[in-house]
Amino acid sequence: MKSKNIVVIGGNSGIGKAITSGLETLGAKVFSYSKSQEGESQLDVTKDFDEIKNLPEVIDGLVYCPGTINLKPFHRFRIADFQNDYNVNVLGAVRVLQACMKGLKKxxxxxxxxxSTVAVGVGLGFHSSISSAKGAVEGLAKSLAAEWAANKIRVNVIAPSLTDTPLANQLLSSDDKKEASNKRHPLGRYGKPEDIASAALYLLSDDASWMTGQVLHLDGGMSAIK
Structure with a gap:
């Protein structure tokens, strides 16, 4: 990982922050962007853009972390809710991928x-909007993995279950909620940002040089066992 140029979108908090920290420890050159950062590192993925400022000429890795958690009964969702989830999770990724494509190919x-999310592979109530958007992310990744294989660009997906990040604050806002979340996972606990970061670091490394088009289910066993 040493001296590789890695672009992290959403690297200012949660999983993205843990990935950025891990990359820097391994000696990578990290180019971090997020909506909450200032100056030329600020990037709103919901707005249209053709380029991202100060990208390296050669991009060895790209991590797209922005996401949403919008859970409620299906009848309470508005079309605007679905559009927002799709814009952040799918179209935001498309905008970034197109802006970074030239550097990745070099x-x-x-x-x-x-x-993605565990909710794509496991039917979970109240997840209709986010699971729809993340399902599209998985489809996008597999298509790009096929299309970009000739350019030696690997495209993989991590599908976590509930992870302790600022985005999940409401779901883990009390000891009772935390304990209930622990019990839903076969391994007896919800995720930590470092759990997900470790998987991302592996996928970015040369150790994963023969892996592409895969969805890595990192969910405490939720999607596989009971």
Missing amino acids: SNSASVVLF
Whole structure:
């Protein structure tokens, strides 16, 4: 990972922050962007853009972390809710991927990491909007993995379950909620940002040089066992 140029979108908090920290520890050159950062590192993925400022000429890795958690009964969702989730999770990724494509193609072995959710593979009530959007992310990743394989660009997805990030604050806002979340996972606990970051670091590394088009289910066993 040393001296590789890695672009992290949403690297200012939660999973993105843990990934950025891990990359820097391994000696990578990290280019972090998010809506909450200032100056030329500020990036609103919901707005249209053709380029991202100060990208390196060669991009060895790209991680797209922005996401949403919008949970409620289906009849309470408005079309605008679905559109917002799709805009952040899918179209935001598309905008970033298109802006970074030229740099990725200049690398000898580039890696793209996108994020889905356990709710795509496991039917979970109240998740209709986010699971629809993240399902589209998985489809996008597999298509790009096929299309970009000739350019030696790997595209993989991490599909976590509930992870302790600022985005999940309301779901883990009390000891009772935390305990209930622990019990839903076969391994007896919800995720930590470092759990997800470790998987992302692997996918970005040369150790994963023969892996593409995959969805890595990192969910405490929720999607596989009872």
